[in-house]
Amino acid sequence: MNRRSFVKNAALGSVAISTASHLPAATEKISSETLVSQLYSSLKDGQKKLVTFPFEHPLREKVDNNWQITKKSIGEIFTKDQQALVKEIFMNLHSEEYAETVLGQVLHDSEGEGFESTSVALFGKPNTGKFEFVLTGRHCTRRCDGDSVNGEAFGGPIFYGHAARSFNETAEHPGNVYWYQAKQANKVFSMMDGRQQKMALLDESRPEQGTRTVKLTGKKVGLPGIPLSELSRDQKGQVRKTMNDLLVMFRKKDAKEAMRMVEDVGFDHLHMAFYKNHDIGEDKVWDVWQIEGPNCLWFFRGDPHVHAWINIKKA
Secondary structure, X not given: XXXXXXXHHOOOHHHHHOXXXXXXXXXXXXXXXXXXXXXXXXXXXXXXXXXXXXXXXHHHHOOOOEOOOOOOOHHHHOOHHHHHHHHHHHHHOEOXXXXXXXXXXXXXXOOOOOHHHOEEEEEEEOOOOEEEEEEEEEOEEEEEOOOOOOOEXXXXXXXXXXXXXXXXXXXXXXXXXXXXXXXXXXXXXXXXXXXXXXXXXXXXXXXXXXXXXXXXXXXXXXXXXXXXXXXXXXXXXXXXXXXXXXHXXXXXXXXXXXXXXXXXXXXXXXXXXXXXXXXXXXXXXXXXXXXXXXXXXXXXXXXXXXXXXXXXXXX
């Protein structure tokens, strides 16, 4: 898959490339955490009333597939310079290879409302040890945990998705920037023998229920699908490759932290499941699948279009 093709096909490349046009060139290499502190420092009292919350506020841990964390969007609250700063924070949370493509997906799924239709909340205060930035919108929940959230990859549960050419996508998911991830997961299934496939292939997947969708059980056994302890070394290697390919869209420090947390608990405690009742086109390329362990859940729902839910914590 040409990982930049979506931006080009959607004629959004110029928008993505101009992301930092309102900012000094030097900010391109500044971490998102530093930029979040700059954003906080720039807020007027009226803006703070709309977007700042105590660190322990329950809203900080919320995640959903299409939601606004505050009542007003960044376009309604922030100045143009502040909006550009928010966009740069978002871009820097992703790898250089994928940042423009992911931005293109957010712009596309905003249905013409633009990046300024996203919303932002800031929890706690910078340099206190408890501070986090959360950005939300359609098919998007991202976090920047600054100096705060220990033991949670990405600073807490996140979400990404894409409805490329229609709400109900066809079996090939044309134009969907995240469908390559399902192709990688299906390579694991194709390596399994008949007994393993029978263990891995289930009927109905979990429902989408906001934050409850990614609730972790802490269980090492009895999770849906096939335990990775049932796989050969080569098959496990393909699972690892799949997980690393899923993480490549994020900045390296977050991707490495996520995999380290998974490996620390034990790779064999992961379970992998595919769901036959969600097979678009009945082509046996499984559109819905998940990887789950005691401290990890990656739920990919490709029916009717792509939704991906992630929650990884330190055990």
